[in-house]
Amino acid sequence: MKVNEVPQDDVFDYSQGIKKGNYALDDNGKYVMVPSKGWVVDEMINRMVCDEYRAKEEETRQAVLAGQKSPLAYYMELRQMTPEILGKTAGLAAFRVKRHLRPEIFARLKPSVLEAYAKALAITTEELISVPKNPRER
Amino acid sequence: MTTELITKETLANGRTYIHRTSAHCETGVTTALFRDKGLDISEPMIFGIGSGIFFGHLPFIKQTGLPISTFRSIPGLVFKKAAQRLGVKVFRKRFRNQQKGMDELRRVIRTGQIVAVTTNVYWLSFFPRRYRFNFSGHNFIVLYENENGFRISDPALLEYTVDCSTHDMERSRFARGPMEPRGLMYYPVYVNPNPDIRKACITGMQDSCKQMLGIPIPLFGVKGMRFVAKKIVKWPEKLGYVEACRQLAHILRLQEEMGTGGAGFRYIFAAFLQEAGELFGSKELNELSNEMTAIGDVWREFALVSSRIIKQRKSKSEETFEKAGGLMLICAGREEELFKNLRDVVGKLKA
Numbered sequence: 426m427k428v429n430e431v432p433q434d435d436v437f438d439y440s441q442g443i444k445k446g447n448y449a450l451d452d453n454g455k456y457v458m459v460p461s462k463g464w465v466v467d468e469m470i471n472r473m474v475c476d477e478y479r480a481k482e483e484e485t486r487q488a489v490l491a492g493q494k495s496p497l498a499y500y501m502e503l504r505q506m507t508p509e510i511l512g513k514t515a516g517l518a519a520f521r522v523k524r525h526l527r528p529e530i531f532a533r534l535k536p537s538v539l540e541a542y543a544k545a546l547a548i549t550t551e552e553l554i555s556v557p558k559n560p561r562e563r
Numbered sequence: 564m565t566t567e568l569i570t571k572e573t574l575a576n577g578r579t580y581i582h583r584t585s586a587h588c589e590t591g592v593t594t595a596l597f598r599d600k601g602l603d604i605s606e607p608m609i610f611g612i613g614s615g616i617f618f619g620h621l622p623f624i625k626q627t628g629l630p631i632s633t634f635r636s637i638p639g640l641v642f643k644k645a646a647q648r649l650g651v652k653v654f655r656k657r658f659r660n661q662q663k664g665m666d667e668l669r670r671v672i673r674t675g676q677i678v679a680v681t682t683n684v685y686w687l688s689f690f691p692r693r694y695r696f697n698f699s700g701h702n703f704i705v706l707y708e709n710e711n712g713f714r715i716s717d718p719a720l721l722e723y724t725v726d727c728s729t730h731d732m733e734r735s736r737f738a739r740g741p742m743e744p745r746g747l748m749y750y751p752v753y754v755n756p757n758p759d760i761r762k763a764c765i766t767g768m769q770d771s772c773k774q775m776l777g778i779p780i781p782l783f784g785v786k787g788m789r790f791v792a793k794k795i796v797k798w799p800e801k802l803g804y805v806e807a808c809r810q811l812a813h814i815l816r817l818q819e820e821m822g823t824g825g826a827g828f829r830y831i832f833a834a835f836l837q838e839a840g841e842l843f844g845s846k847e848l849n850e851l852s853n854e855m856t857a858i859g860d861v862w863r864e865f866a867l868v869s870s871r872i873i874k875q876r877k878s879k880s881e882e883t884f885e886k887a888g889g890l891m892l893i894c895a896g897r898e899e900e901l902f903k904n905l906r907d908v909v910g911k912l913k914a
Contacts (some may be wrong), residue, residue, distance in 0.1 A: 426826070426859060446586035446587075447586060448831050448834045449830070466815065467819050468864055470816050470819070471693055471816070472693075473809075473812050477809075489876070505696065505697040505861070509740070511739075514740075547734070
């Protein structure tokens with residue numbers, strides 16, 4: 426890759442002033458460090474993954490509003506966690522977390538458990554018991 | 564904005580730290596740590612000496628539910644190997660207790676020693692939100708404490724130093740899940756100002772050849788590349804077109820997005836070979852560097868072709884999975900040749 430071939434696609438709302446280091450050949454055939462403003466390929470892949478997370482999150486939010494899942498499921502998705510990771514973070518067994526994803530069981534949880542979850546998810550206990558009415562803006 | 568772009572910082576004991584952009588987080592951090600101790604060395608050199616180049620397909624480690632194809636050695640290994648080969652004494656510690664981990668970090672930076680920490684990207688709010696994934700393996704350098712928390716230098720991502728709040732630091736250092744950092748912090752205690760760089764280079768190159776050619780498991784090195792290439796060709800039939808695109812995108816993410824300096828570290832390695840060629844006055848190494856650059860270009864083309872496939876995943880495109888897999892096979896073949904040649908060339912070099 427030559428210096429002038431280093432992609433400089435300034436993609437809106439993606440790079441936010443971030444510049445990635447790239448090694449490229451200068452005119453004398455020597456490697457130099459060239460900061461890149463981003464590449465459309467990078468951006469596309471990144472957007473794909475973001476969209477995937479968002480779609481999953483929104484799906485879970487709808488399921489919570491429909492009463493099929495507990496709000497915990499939504500906040501777990503929001504923090505990109507799995508029951509295993511959330512369990513470790515909150516200090517609970519993964520199978521308990523999985524049970525708590527069911528709304529009827531979640532509704533009977535002790536305040537101490539709710540607090541542990543709220544702390545692990547970096548939200549307040551009041552937030553934890555319900556989900557936002559509207560989809561999250563990004 | 565321009566006034567905020569500070570790249571020079573004064574540490575707690577009055578010394579100056581200069582922030583430099585690098586291509587990859589771990590090598591960038593290692594370079595900065597060694598430079599801070601007075602050893603002037605470039606990032607590609609660290610990458611080469613630490614034998615960072617690799618290929619591995621890890622179907623048993625999942626990220627966002629997809630198997631990982633890695634283009635580098637295990638996180639942490641480059642630092643370890645480079646330190647060992649350059650005669651650097653290292654302090655490296657993980658913590659069970661979060662409070663102890665934070666106290667120790669504060670204590671060390673107060674003495675003016677910069678410290679590298681391993682963190683989970685999701686909890687770092689200075690990161691652009693689109694990069695914030697649940698991935699515990701990002702390294703950066705903590706410079707000193709200030710009213711906002713900590714002043715840090717992230718060579719791989721930013722062109723300037725930023726602040727990181729105490730909350731972010733605690734959460735990201737002690738995040739749970741796959742590859743837990745457990746508060747890992749590390750810094751060199753003693754750096755040999757005149758290390759035997761020639762010897763270190765030879766060891767590094769030999770080790771790289773071993774990693775790429777010698778592991779008798781078909782998931783690693785050149786064999787791993789062939790394995791994945793063959794899988795790519797079969798994906799559309801086996802998984803369906805959409806899922807196949809998802810998997811392909813995941814490979815691209817690891818190749819291009821995760822701070823690799825482009826083409827999955829192949830350009831950094833070419834830069835290393837070039838520098839080593841100058842160091843040894845060896846024409847052969849220089850030729851190998853050119854070949855590595857060419858291979859990097861093929862990887863780049865693979866990324867481009869794959870991105871076209873993914874883009875048109877709804878209406879089937881003229882670019883096919885066979886073509887993408889074929890390009891990867893070409894990479895595998897050429898890299899095998901290159902590392903075999905490198906093995907021969909290194910054998911003739913004198914330390």
